[in-house]
Amino acid sequence: MYTLYGYPKTRSVRVAWALEEIGLPYEYKLIDLKQGQHLSDDYKAVSPSAKIPVLATPEGTLSESAAIVTYLAERHGMQEFIPEPGSFSRAKYEEMMLFLTSELEQPVWNLAKHTFALPESQRLEEMHGVSAWEFQRALRVFASMLGGNEFVCGNMFTMADVIAGHILAWAKGSKLAIDFQNISDYAQRVLSREAYERAWRGEMSHLPAQ
């Protein structure tokens, strides 16, 4: 049984989504970011860098959401959700994962960093505009990579769609414009999957009552 350490409206929903797609049962441990629980000694024993999500597996803990979802698909996906290792399609999947995490996500993350996630002394308000500009540049590249495909690796839903879908949902939530029809249609397509809804509802259900 896996244990997912997470918090609603963070990257942990990606892992919950992957678990729901595959149909794996898991225990969910809420790490209450608002109470600073990620900085506690108990959590640091699980995650030395104090990051979420972390997936505890029988063999040890894993961080980095894109690595975790790839691992889950490889272990349990039964040739769904990820192209065969060693194939050219798998290389394109890895290319997409790296583009998504290092190009498309970084401006969204920079916007969050310079709004609330960095210590106040390191935040620059001017980075809001730069982040929006960089996001549009990455989005243009993404639109051309996606083209008329149903999913980011062609016509097969893969774990790269979990990452892309979440980045686009996060960008929308951060009021970043997405003015490419193929991307809006794509976001609609992946974010309407039942497994995504089960994932974020599941996370929300662990929040303490107000």
Added chain:
Amino acid sequence: MYTLYGYPKTRSVRVAWALEEIGLPYEYKLIDLKQGQHLSDDYKAVSPSAKIPVLATPEGTLSESAAIVTYLAERHGMQEFIPEPGSFSRAKYEEMMLFLTSELEQPVWNLAKHTFALPESQRLEEMHGVSAWEFQRALRVFASMLGGNEFVCGNMFTMADVIAGHILAWAKGSKLAIDFQNISDYAQRVLSREAYERAWRGEMSHLPAQ
């Protein structure tokens, strides 16, 4: 035969290094960034996003250096350079690759972006200090991940060391401080490999005479 599109002192050295480690012959095509050759129509037909490196393979082109080196190891590494797909060690390799490209590299890249790589209107001098601060934070995490290991995935040299080694060389070249003994020793260990020297010397030999 592979064709590597690159330019000295860029991320293309990672791919050249991986090719040299495995011992694969390759053709090298210099894309003269100083002459704006990456923006030419000819190159855009190879790389729509105008990025380097690109590896042309018999099945199509690949971008994203970390994806390319993983692909090369999987195709030709003969159980060297990368842990077995589906193993927990492979998941740790992927975790490391993602940490390296999305955490350790981003501050180094941000420093370059806000020094010369972004259009002037988007550059912020204040980002130099923020980048240095973020690099130190990521370096602290990296020092604890590395611990006393010889390589980033334990005692086996993998393609993740190609990426880590290059990021550290780049950081040093950008005058970012690396005050962790285990990281300095590690950088020395991986950057003294013959394949790395062959890679960067090979790239330099393609530069037009001044």
